[in-house]
Amino acid sequence: MSTLSLHGYYRSSTSYRVRIALALKGLEAEQVPINLLKEEVRGDAYLALNPQGLVPTLIVVDDDSPEGSLPGVVTQSLAIMEYLEERWPTPALLPDDPLARAHVRSLCLFMACEMHPLNAPRVLKYLTGEIGVDEAQKLAWYRHWVAEGFSRLEILLTASAGRFCVGDTPGMADACLMPQIHNARRFECDLSAYPCILRIEAACQQEEAFRLAHPSQQADAPHQ
């Protein structure tokens, strides 16, 4: 047996990815809220745990590990999902075939490397603080990268999607897609040009795992 805890933030899209993956695998993890608005990720206590200064961080305590051994610490959402896949292979979040696995990973990395980083809070903060862009320019920046990413993604998914991003069972790519959609909606981006993405969103919304992992369902989400 292992005891898992996830340090994250309710509306951090990388935390949200991992919550989906945990829920799809039926794994319980204690949620430890790290308030990004209060810069808790840059506090000494958190940096000692995760020197990257980012959420999420997964802590793994194995009951059969020797007494006095340190808990396992896993950082970076895609590395956490790969770790979960290796330790708890069923249900699988990646297909079996090497080329198909590479395709799912490529979709995940496209979202994680080409879409998410450009609109991260610390980047928007640099734009407004150091460069002095106004609210309209910030919003244009945000929506530009959403449109760039989603238009490419729509083409990719149209070629590979079944009911979900790849095939008919939800997996790692869906765990990355739903948080990107959630972010885009927060910034009121027009998603009507992406029917395949919207169809996958509707399919994910019907799954218990995605509902449990949703930002609005987390203990640190503000009350409505």
Place this chain on the structure above:
Amino acid sequence: MSTLSLHGYYRSSTSYRVRIALALKGLEAEQVPINLLKEEVRGDAYLALNPQGLVPTLIVVDDDSPEGSLPGVVTQSLAIMEYLEERWPTPALLPDDPLARAHVRSLCLFMACEMHPLNAPRVLKYLTGEIGVDEAQKLAWYRHWVAEGFSRLEILLTASAGRFCVGDTPGMADACLMPQIHNARRFECDLSAYPCILRIEAACQQEEAFRLAHPSQQADAPHQ
């Protein structure tokens, strides 16, 4: 037997990562130059191959695949490296232990998600073109994200490095690190505050695989 070809660009750091991984595994791949300055990645022919519109793209033709079957197409540098690792496991670019694998992947993803995207050419182009930042602001942006990333990385690597990023054999994290260093030097970033990173760079420079993969050694590099 398989025939590999890599569509890339000599100084694209993501292409450079994959060249290092191929060389570490002793795999031959035909290099197909895609000129990023001429926007060849956004041409119809290339987009038909890789709808992400990015380099690199690995093409895999297996001699034993049924006649008429399509070649394998793998995109996103980290997905390509994982694919190479699954198809040609020796020499390994990831350690065996799940937590150690997660640590290497986390280092790779830190570079691929938190460092590289913010200073990609298309981002610098948006900053100068759409937002109208001047040369000094562009350089400050570039160096800010290099310093942010390298200072965190120095802490992470100081904790895990042997002769290379993790242990005493070169692997996936080193294949990501060397291109980041190369980029930082192109933009004349001061790296003197990162002795552990510089020590790993020196170790990599002594390896044939890293020399073969270097941008200056590619057919599409400009003659000196």
